[in-house]
Amino acid sequence: MGGGFGGLEAVLELERRFRDDPAVEITLVSENNYFLFTPLLPQIVSSTIEPRHIVQSLRDIRRERRFRILRARATGFDLARRQVATSVGALPFDYLIIALGSVPNFFGLEGAEHCFPLYSLEHAVVLRDHLLDLLEHADHEPDPERKRALLTLTVVGGGYTGVEVAAELRDLLFRHVVRRYRGIPADDVRLLLIEATAEILVGVDPKLAARARRKLERKGIELRTEARVARAGPGEVELKGGEKVPTGLVIWTAGVRANPLLESLPGPKNPAGRVLVTPQLHLPDHPRVFAIGDNAVVKGAPPEHTVPVAPLAMQQARVAAENVARGVARQAYVNFEYRPQGMLVSLGMNDAVVNLMGVRFSGYPAWLLWNAVHLLKLVGLKKQLQVALDWSLATLFPRDTSILRRPARCRLCESGASAATPR
Ligand SMILES: Cc1cc2nc3c(=O)[nH]c(=O)nc-3n(C[C@H](O)[C@H](O)[C@H](O)COP(=O)(O)OP(=O)(O)OC[C@H]3O[C@@H](n4cnc5c(N)ncnc54)[C@H](O)[C@@H]3O)c2cc1C
Incomplete structure (x- = not known):
């Protein structure tokens, strides 16, 4: 099954x-x-x-x-x-x-319907489209405070998925979006990674996790550890303790x-x-x-x-x-014994942290290994070639940020979000 x-x-x-x-x-x-x-x-x-x-x-x-x-x-x-x-x-x-x-798993979170999960292909496509809707709206938003709120992207959950999503968003926003969306200055973009425990990448080697944390912070991703989301609402998340963070998007990878x-x-x-x-x-x-x-x-x-x-x-x-x-064959069953294979976590373009059989390294060589391993693990030569080509093209050409589903289904348009100032 x-x-x-x-x-x-x-x-x-x-x-x-x-x-x-x-x-x-x-x-x-x-x-x-x-x-x-x-x-x-x-x-x-x-x-x-x-x-x-x-x-x-x-x-x-x-x-x-x-x-x-x-x-x-x-x-x-x-x-x-x-x-x-x-x-x-x-x-x-x-x-x-x-x-x-x-x-x-939203752990009974109030307002979970305002968060975007990432577990299926459909989740990823819906999330991508919503992110692009958000950028289109932020581009022509005349109110600076509202623009900054729209451009605050929150990832909840500092496991490997949350870390990789935050790093990917960072690349998309700073390498592509701020260059092509004239109404989105880099200073208005805020990337927040919220983790309930004291460290990110729990379960990964602690030294490697600490290294990843330093690297993410250097890239401008704001890490909030020992912070729990108490409630999500349209356009904001509320942390335990009462702090309210205006945000354009909440991505839920917390469990x-x-x-x-x-x-x-x-x-x-x-x-x-x-x-x-x-x-x-x-x-x-x-x-x-x-x-x-x-x-x-x-x-x-x-x-x-x-x-x-x-x-x-x-x-x-x-x-x-x-x-x-x-x-x-009416023979006795064997026991399962797990052989962990280590951990590879991408920190965006040209950077990753790797722990393979106790050997820890990071940076460009780790990123190359991350790419090679993922390419090898993909099923089928055609898919391997397609992904390898996508990666190569992403280094040479701008990302394709076309929104393919009907514009009428933009959640922000539905909420009558902003005035029009084309850029
Ligand atoms: C964003 C993301 C990134 C990840 N990155 C990594 C990573 O880098 N490395 C890593 O090792 N792991 C990673 N994982 C975790 C990994 O995907 C899972 O641990 C792994 O898929 C578990 O395998 P599984 O066979 O138990 O379940 P799955 O691979 O999820 O397979 C479940 C299958 O069941 C089918 N199904 C579900 N419900 C029904 C139903 N009612 N009837 C019929 N079919 C059904 C689904 O369609 C699917 O085909 C990641 C997960 C996510 C979401």
Whole structure:
């Protein structure tokens, strides 16, 4: 279940293991008919990469393999009858691997509807368009105070997604926007990164996190740590303690929780709704039902082994698939052991911080490595070429800031935001 990092890797591993066994049917169920490479979502927001270039059609990935694809939305589980309910009918199973990913977690925030999450391709495209609407409005806003408010962009959450989004916005605004939008002076642009804990990039090596912090501050990104957003409203966020920050845009990257569909599964969950699975990755009382990636936490695993990242989902997928094969062959299951692969965080054009097997470095070499790794991990040569070309073109030409959806759907126009002073 799920055509993301975990589900796709699981189905590929199952295919390898059951290649010569036509009696075994393998089905990948996913509501999207594509695989989304989430690490590049921040670059959709900054108009560096074309949205289509970070998705790969599941059928193109499958090519000659024999597993079946069902484009359908899972709507419930009936474990007793070994069935999954989907938008196109019930699907029976003998073994089930659940990899339905996460959804944004607003932690009950008042005014969450005023924040823009970033977890899907649709989120990224909507956010990009709204950002560009905002810039168009700020460009002709005659009231200086309101202009500065529109140009205050707030990112909530100092994890790797929040940091990468803030860095991308910084590049877009200072390298492109202030040069081309005559009514947007650099001094009026304010980029705010709000983090509830004392440090950004929690879970990343502390020395590297401190280095990233210094670099972001040098780039003009305002970091507010130990600051919590208490409420979001149209045009402002309110911090705990009462401080109100006028802002044109709030991007919410402060947390995720497991797909809400998991609530209907039996057994304990962690506070983020992830299923507590056995070391063999199955549900405690259901040895044929596995949960992996963002959907699962191995009971007793150290916190640093539970951070929801793609390598965790993929490594678990391979072990879950192996255990399915072992189950079919009536062999004992193996335990999952996580091998963290380090961390790469982009700090925008020409800069990144990297921790690979204890080796820490930053700056241009780290950025080159970040690019190389992400390019290699993209699925399919065509997508790799498209993204490589997007990156090259972004260094040579201005970003394409065309808004492609209907102007009538601009939220700021709808709110009757500003007077017209064309620049
Ligand atoms: C902006 C962003 C940047 C990130 N950057 C990184 C990074 O740099 N490095 C890293 O390691 N990790 C990164 N991550 C985290 C990484 O994407 C996740 O940890 C990883 O995708 C988890 O894999 P998964 O298989 O559990 O879920 P996903 O990859 O999210 O897959 C879930 C799948 O389930 C499908 N689905 C959901 N609901 C249903 C339903 N009801 N019915 C059918 N199908 C459904 C979805 O369409 C999707 O195909 C990032 C995440 C985001 C949002």
